Amino acid sequence: MKFFKMFKKFHNEEDGAVTVDWVVLTAAVVGLAVAALAAVKTGSDGLALKIQTWLTTSEVPSDPLAK
Numbered sequence: 001m002k003f004f005k006m007f008k009k010f011h012n013e014e015d016g017a018v019t020v021d022w023v024v025l026t027a028a029v030v031g032l033a034v035a036a037l038a039a040v041k042t043g044s045d046g047l048a049l050k051i052q053t054w055l056t057t058s059e060v061p062s063d064p065l066a067k
Helices: 002-012 015-057
Strands: none
Touching: none
């Protein structure tokens, strides 16, 4: 009888459920942040390569005021 009483008390407690909810919510937010970072990194790598190419192929005149 004591076992069933203890099991019923354990079943009715909700303190652990709140913790599990927060853990799941935090994991979802971290997952979305990683996905967003991956998407931004892909786009910024292409832009960085274009800027690098432009800077490498550009020439700076020795006297910018001379025409």
